[in-house]
Amino acid sequence: MSVQERKERERAERERLILATARELAEQQGWDAVTTRRLAERIEYSQPVLYSHFRGKREIIGAVALEGAAELAAAVRAATRAANGPRERVAALARAYLDFAARNPAVYDAMFQLDGGLAFAQEDTPEPLKDAFAALLESLGEVAGEGIDPGLFTEVFWASLHGVATLVRAGRQPPEYAEQRVELLVDRLAIV
Template identity: 55%
Template sequence: MAIDDRRERERAARRRLIVTTARTLAEAEGWDAVTTRRLSSEIEYSQPVLYKHFAGMEQIADAVAIEGFDELAKAVDAAQSGSGSGGDALGRITHAYLDFARDNPAVYDAMFTRATGLRFAADDTPPQLEEAFAAVRQAVAAVADERDADTLTEVFWAALHGLVTLTRAGRLRAGHDSDRVRLLVNEFADRSRPRR
């Protein structure tokens, strides 16, 4: 039994090393630099060892994405812990989301822009994706009133993703980030406007 436990710990450590190395390379040099050949060289294991853990690069990038969703959920949860109105919490999670995307561009790409087998709102959705959505939904639900919180969360998330993507591509005016965030939060949190 002890030998099996040790082997499983070693296997988990190798898997962790592969994911960490892929993430480090992607953040430093972009996803094009992350190949199974490069990974095997960096971690000093043969390519067949990598394939014992992952079927290919897509699965490695998915593992990085799952790790990113876990981290994003924790960042959003931490941002909600302060006091204030629902709009205040929505503003804090907006900043936490945008900061996460800015600080982890390759991880964010793995989560949202690379081709992936990961799916939201499906029977096989990994729990880390569900937890990230639930963390954002919690803040959105606090300002949803009679509106459908799930749909509102999807639209809010899409708006956040749009801000990340357009900002990274240089498609938005510099120096107006805080204005955009304030407008976005106010649009979702303003309960005084009539709803259709």
Template identity: 50%
Template sequence: MSTAARRARERAQRHQLIITAARELAETEGWEAVTTRRLAERVEYSQPVLYSHFGGKDGIVRAVALEGFTELTAALRRARESVQEHGPEDGTGRTLRAVGMAYWDFAARHPALYQAMFVLPTDLKFAHEETPQALRDAFGEFVAAFDPADPERLAMAEVSWASLHGLTTLGMSGRVPTATQTERIELLVTLLVGGG
């Protein structure tokens, strides 16, 4: 292995180590605890090394969010495909219900990650020419939950995601009880596509 290839590999490993440490710290102590000083101590690298990778905490949050979107996409895809593999007779309602429950489950299992993805300020933009592929892929899973022949497919995907995000944010902040979140998702699916 060449010196350049070894250095690139080591840099990628350091990059991932910092992201993983930030996620762990955020999940256990909250994002307020994630500082470059604490991360530098945790990963045993200097603060300038962290800055060379991310430019500061905002860059770290952005990297964590992108990783989160990749993981969210995988969770939504598994849920969608597990229903759709049984055939179209199972309907959009069942698919959207599975995607909605997977979305809620993901956020409930990873609250700090969800915050990085949707609550904390980042430069990540949806529906923009600069939208990273990880965000496009996550939205694509909502689009894929609807009938490809439906002319309102994109709008329905946007409304379903926005509604699920609202329900999730309200649930995670304690403004609505999480014990009845399944019923809310069921109601949302019924309102959007009927019971099918």
């Protein structure tokens, strides 16, 4: 292994450490607790080293959001792959999405609530965000209904899931009705 390859590997490992530490701190104490100073202390590197990877908290949030998008896409695909038939795939997708949001609140905030400097639904949208949408579209496109644009249907279904995830987390909807919400959403929106 060349010196350059070793340095690149070490840099990638430091970047993973920074992001993992930021996620851990955000999940434990919220994103307000994530500062470059605290991150530098926790990873035992100086702030200039941290800044050599990310220009600040906004870029860290963006990087966490991209990781989260990739994880969400994988979770949705795994759940839908195991389901039989269109209706079951859509229900599995909804459950996987809501489960991801509940299990990863800080990551979910980075993806959808905080400014990570990411462009959504544009030409310069980063690939992990496009892939997360594609993971939803793969199952939802087949149940959009005749004459309805599959992408638009996916946006509306996604918005519904996001609303449920956000309202449950904020204590505005009781969590014990999660399955009934999924069933109602699938029954009313998915044409099977």
